[in-house]
Amino acid sequence: MLIKDIISNFSKKYYLTNSEVISEIENVFSRILSKWHQTEVIVIVQDATLEAVSYHKVDGVLSQQSIDIAKMRGWNHLKKQLEVSLARYSLMKQIREYKGYEHEIREGEVVKLGDDLVFLVEIELVPGEMVIASCPAHLIGTHERSQFRIGTKKIFHIRKVNPVMLGDTPRLSVVVDRVSKNLATGLIKKHIEGYCDSIKVRCIKRFVGKKSFIEVSARIPKEAILAVKKELGEHLDVKINNNL
Numbered sequence: 001m002l003i004k005d006i007i008s009n010f011s012k013k014y015y016l017t018n019s020e021v022i023s024e025i026e027n028v029f030s031r032i033l034s035k036w037h038q039t040e041v042i043v044i045v046q047d048a049t050l051e052a053v054s055y056h057k058v059d060g061v062l063s064q065q066s067i068d069i070a071k072m073r074g075w076n077h078l079k080k081q082l083e084v085s086l087a088r089y090s091l092m093k094q095i096r097e098y099k100g101y102e103h104e105i106r107e108g109e110v111v112k113l114g115d116d117l118v119f120l121v122e123i124e125l126v127p128g129e130m131v132i133a134s135c136p137a138h139l140i141g142t143h144e145r146s147q148f149r150i151g152t153k154k155i156f157h158i159r160k161v162n163p164v165m166l167g168d169t170p171r172l173s174v175v176v177d178r179v180s181k182n183l184a185t186g187l188i189k190k191h192i193e194g195y196c197d198s199i200k201v202r203c204i205k206r207f208v209g210k211k212s213f214i215e216v217s218a219r220i221p222k223e224a225i226l227a228v229k230k231e232l233g234e235h236l237d238v239k240i241n242n243n244l
Contacts (some may be wrong), residue, residue, distance in 0.1 A: 004048045010082075016091040021086065025050075027196050028085045032078060033067065041067065091163050091170040098161045098172070101125055106187035108153040108176060109132065119148055121156060121176055131174055133158075139177035145211030155190075155231055157183040181205075184212040186230055191224035200244045210232050215241040 010021045021044045029043035029052070039056040052067040109124040117137035125131050134151040135156065137145055148154075156176035177183070181203035188201045200217040211234055219240060229236050 002048065003045060003050050007045070010086055014086045016086065016090055016093070016187065020089065020093075022065065023081060024085050024089055028082045028184065029078060032081060036074070037067075043069075053144070053193065084208075088170045094172060095161060095163050097123060098174070102158055103180075103182045104158050104159055105155050105183060105190065106158060106176075107153060108156045110148055110150055110154075112150065122157060123158075123200060124160070124173070125177065131172065133174035133176045135176045135178070137174075140180050141178060141208040144178070154178065155183070155187060179206075179208045181212070184214060184232060184236075187228040188214060188216070188224060191203065191222050191227050196220055202241075202244060207234075211235040211237055214238045215244055217244040 003226075004212045007018050007021050007025070010016070011018050014021070016108075016200045025045060026043050029050075033041035033043060033052060033054075037054050039054050041052055043050065043052045043056045049167040050069050052069050053064050054067055055062060055064050059061070100222055106125060108121040110119050111122045111132065112120040114120050115133065119137065119140070121133045121135050122130055123133050123218045125133075133156070138161070140148065147174070151238045156178060157180040158174065159180065160174050160175040162175075164171050184203045184206055191223050192199060196218070198218075199220060204215055205211040212232065214236055216238060217240070220238070225238055227234050
């Protein structure tokens with residue numbers, strides 16, 4: 001397989017640009033070959049070919065020597081390390097994008113009850129991209145915890161987006177909850193979106209399953225308050241604060 005085809009395949013597999021794949025190939029191969037040859041080795045992708053050059057000093061004079069990569073052993077190890085590096089790079093790129101969605105709210109559907117009372121929830125974090133998030137039972141109010149079943153749909157607060165390692169494999173970890181003050185705030189904003197966008201909303205206190213204390217900069221429709229009350233299963237105390 002030609003190097004350009006390898007680059008294209010990795011680009012599709014890890015959702016990276018060709019330039020990003022090339023950069024990782026050069027970095028990983030240079031690092032490993034330098035270790036193997038115990039001297040600095042630079043690997044570059046040029047004109048759809050892979051070239052490697054080692055640099056070392058002889059009598060104080062820096063010299064260079066080409067390495068015939070095609071005849072080199074250890075390709076399986078190089079490929080494995082490259083795939084690990086590409087997976088990590090792809091994940092960190094995804095994390096940088098998804099981090100911006102922390103503390104927002106999304107509708108999710110419970111798809112599984114995992115180990116240690118952790119609900120697995122499918123959410124559309126980015127339009128068109130579904131991810132499986134975890135929601136520990138203690139991050140769900142006791143008043144509604146028993147209602148959660150496979151297929152249950154609720155609005156969740158995106159609590160954390162972080163990378164985790166499962167062995168040598170990087171994975172995306174998304175944690176959601178139903179207890180944050182941001183959930184109450186986000187729900188109010190969601191229900192007034194489009195006709196009261198300029199209104200500021202702040203949740204002062206939230207006693208999960210009991211009452212949330214909300215301040216708004218102007219009057220909001222009663223229908224929005226009732227909708228949020230129903231979603232949270234708790235009373236709302238909404239007051240206007242002109243200095244918000």
